[in-house]
Amino acid sequence: MKSLKDFVLRENDIERNGHIYCKACGKRVDGELVDLGFTKFIPRIKCECEIKRDKENEERERLMRISSLKRDCFSSPLQHQYTFEKFLNEKGQAYKVAYNYAKSFEQMKEDNVGLLFYGDVGSGKTYLACSIANELIERKQIKVKIMNLSQVINQIQKSAFKLDSNEIISNLSRIL
Structure with a gap:
């Protein structure tokens, strides 16, 4: 030309x-x-129209990816809304640990640090785990899977005759 x-x-x-x-x-x-x-x-x-359209398309794709990651992560659609901002006991130790874990996730992953929540029914274990998951999904579009202990045990029992325990653990940890 x-x-x-x-x-x-x-x-x-x-x-x-x-x-x-x-x-x-x-x-x-x-x-x-x-x-x-x-x-x-x-x-x-690119003109302003194209730049704006590209940004809108990128945002739409980002939101679709987040929606897909949340569907794959949670067992209940209600859990999509669990966030640190909505947690009622933001002064508690569990909140602080979970919040700092989510904010420092890259370092935690590099250091191979995980979290295990335990406590009485209704103490916020699931809510905090889902808050971490939502933070990672929305901020970094990281694939996360929320499972309680009974779901993990069921997964292992279903696979008992098909996979060895190392393969089961590998499959469960492949999420991240």
Whole structure:
């Protein structure tokens, strides 16, 4: 391409004063002539409309990925809403440990540090575990799976005759 006549016009383009502009936002979309020695071309520059559309598409894809990760992670749709901000006892030790774990997850993973919640029914174990999961899914789009001990045992029992224990543990830990 050696001249503007070789520039591919799109439906929303308009030619004015020897340059190409977006009809919608008015931004110039034809760049300066680039000479590579063996060929010349005029690059296309993204207009404000394209930049906005790309950002909207990226955000839509991010939200779809988050939604998919949450469906795979939780056994109940209610758990999608469990967050640190909504936890009622944010002054408690368990909250602080869970919150710091989520915020420092990359380091925790590198150091091979895990968490095991135990306590009385209704003490917030599941809520805090789901809060960590939601934080990791929303902030980093990390694949997480929430399972209580009975679900882990059921998984092992179902697989007892098909997999050895190392393979079961490997499958369970493959999540991260």
